Amino acid sequence: xxxxxxxxxxxxxxxxxxxxxxxxxxxxxxxxxxxxxxxxxxxxxxxxxxxxxxxxxxxxxxxxxxxxxxxxxxxxxxxxxxxxxxxxxxxxxxxxxxxxxxxxxxxxxxxxxxxxxxxxxxxxxxxxxxxxxxxxxxxxxxxxxxxxxxxxxxxxxxxxxxxxxxxxxxxxxxxxxxxxx
Amino acid sequence: xxxxxxxxxxxxxxxxxxxxxxxxxxxxxxxxxxxxxxxxxxxxxxxxxxxxxxxxxxxxxxxxxxxxxxxxxxxxxxxxxxxxxxxxxxxxxxxxxxxxxxxxxxxxxxxxxxxxxxxxxxxxxxxxxxxxxxxxxxxxxxxxxxxxxxxxxxxxxxxxxxxxxxxxxxxxxxxxxxxxxxxxxxxxxxxxxxxxxxxxxxxxxxxxxxxxxxxxxxxxxxxxxxxxxxxxxxxxxxxxxxxxxxxxxxxxxxxxxxxxxxxxxxxxxxxxxxxxxxxxxxxxxxxxxxxxxxxxxxxxxxxxxxxxxxxxxxxxxxxxxxxxxxxxx
Numbered sequence: 001x002x003x004x005x006x007x008x009x010x011x012x013x014x015x016x017x018x019x020x021x022x023x024x025x026x027x028x029x030x031x032x033x034x035x036x037x038x039x040x041x042x043x044x045x046x047x048x049x050x051x052x053x054x055x056x057x058x059x060x061x062x063x064x065x066x067x068x069x070x071x072x073x074x075x076x077x078x079x080x081x082x083x084x085x086x087x088x089x090x091x092x093x094x095x096x097x098x099x100x101x102x103x104x105x106x107x108x109x110x111x112x113x114x115x116x117x118x119x120x121x122x123x124x125x126x127x128x129x130x131x132x133x134x135x136x137x138x139x140x141x142x143x144x145x146x147x148x149x150x151x152x153x154x155x156x157x158x159x160x161x162x163x164x165x166x167x168x169x170x171x172x173x174x175x176x177x178x179x180x181x
Numbered sequence: 182x183x184x185x186x187x188x189x190x191x192x193x194x195x196x197x198x199x200x201x202x203x204x205x206x207x208x209x210x211x212x213x214x215x216x217x218x219x220x221x222x223x224x225x226x227x228x229x230x231x232x233x234x235x236x237x238x239x240x241x242x243x244x245x246x247x248x249x250x251x252x253x254x255x256x257x258x259x260x261x262x263x264x265x266x267x268x269x270x271x272x273x274x275x276x277x278x279x280x281x282x283x284x285x286x287x288x289x290x291x292x293x294x295x296x297x298x299x300x301x302x303x304x305x306x307x308x309x310x311x312x313x314x315x316x317x318x319x320x321x322x323x324x325x326x327x328x329x330x331x332x333x334x335x336x337x338x339x340x341x342x343x344x345x346x347x348x349x350x351x352x353x354x355x356x357x358x359x360x361x362x363x364x365x366x367x368x369x370x371x372x373x374x375x376x377x378x379x380x381x382x383x384x385x386x387x388x389x390x391x392x393x394x395x396x397x398x399x400x401x402x403x404x405x406x407x408x409x410x411x412x413x414x415x416x417x418x419x420x421x422x423x424x425x426x427x428x429x430x431x432x433x434x435x436x437x438x439x440x441x442x443x444x445x446x447x448x449x450x451x452x453x454x455x456x457x458x459x460x461x462x463x464x465x466x467x468x469x470x471x472x473x474x475x476x477x478x479x480x481x482x483x484x485x486x487x488x489x490x491x492x493x494x495x496x497x498x499x500x501x502x503x504x505x506x507x508x509x510x
Contacts, residue, residue: 060287130260
């Protein structure tokens with residue numbers, strides 16, 4: 001049985017054509033085949049968020065996505081957020097707020113945070129904004145207003161990114177600094 | 182992970198035909214549960230038919246006030262869609278109370294309904310599990326079963342269904358449209374999932390090769406007054422210990438109509454018909470809500486480690502109904 005497949009992936013702006021075993025996840029394709037170790041392998045079961053990347057603009061767990069199923073995809077890792085050697089504002093905010101200790105979850109946290117603010121800005125609700133019982137005609141909860149994402153909102157929307165050093169207390173203000181801009 | 186053949190088809194019937202010829206094959210949607218189960222060795226398909234880009238990924242209005250959710254719609258987009266948020270708030274709430282932002286972007290609507298139980302023994306291939314390997318026994322009954330079922334269990338299996346979305350959809354009498362080897366059919370959400378009985382390996386009534394193509398939400402004007410309440414060990418990103426999906430139609434303090442389903446308590450979304458029956462036409466007050474909840478849970482058969490779920494389910498149901506009754510009239 002042929003289990004090798006050819007896929008094209010655009011990673012941090014650079015196109016790659018590679019042959020992978022069908023079982024290869026996007027995370028393993030990035031790390032083991034393309035030498036891009038920005039996304040980290042934490043749990044490898046979609047529970048920790050260390051492997052978070054942007055897949056066609058949306059944050060996903062790259063450890064659960066098979067490369068073969070995402071042939072032609074555009075992927076952005078935390079490394080790809082820094083354009084022309086300039087750190088992304090979220091990366092600078094994480095440094096300024098000391099929003100990490102060991103740093104292993106940090107690339108996933110940063111990609112997730114960037115995408116999360118974009119989701120909030122697009123008006124996507126969260127369990128916090130939709131949390132109250134809806135009365136007739138309330139519209140079932142409104143999306144957040146830009147720049148007013150509360151700390152509870154940030155915690156809820158970032159709940160898929162675990163930090164075992166528990167740097168959460170600094171991650172929330174780092175994200176809030178970028179959200180307020 | 183065992184290797185497999187990967188196929189796509191240009192048509193739904195083509196995808197169905199591919200799988201019909203492969204008794205150990207599976208459809209691949211977002212893969213958030215299936216790929217994980219393949220890594221764990223729990224699922225070992227020899228063929229994956231990728232249907233993620235084959236079925237509709239749109240939410241659209243149906244004539245008469247209903248809404249159709251394409252089976253491939255990501256959970257995040259379904260939750261954010263104005264038609265879903267405005268007409269069926271508890272569907273959005275259910276989706277948003279499950280998984281994480283990353284998983285909701287990858288996971289599809291149909292895949293959400295077809296995810297497997299998170300019973301720790303089902304996911305651990307070194308243990309006995311009738312759902313994973315029929316006839317080997319149930320490790321949970323004598324083992325760790327704190328998260329597992331209190332209603333509709335069998336001596337073979339006490340697993341719970343993990344989907345929050347399925348609970349809200351069962352309460353709303355949604356229907357599931359499928360395309361299988363025998364053609365198309367429509368299945369009621371309350372009939373899609375099964376109780377374990379002697380065949381816990383079968384989560385649903387779907388046949389091998391039967392593909393969910395869409396979920397239809399019927400018109401339900403009073404569902405604008407609905408709520409999904411989930412109780413869990415963490416504030417976010419955890420499966421339900423108990424969940425309640427409820428919609429209520431009130432007039433002058435009287436319950437004109439009501440829809441209730443419970444999650445985290447059974448092998449399927451537990452539609453609370455008995456409670457609904459008791460509530461209809463009665464006063465919208467705490468005493469009646471409590472009577473209805475107790476009637477619904479009268480047949481609960483908890484195990485030593487999950488007996489707390491009976492009062493938890495009762496109290497969560499009462500609290501949800503009180504919240505809804507106290508909302509704007």
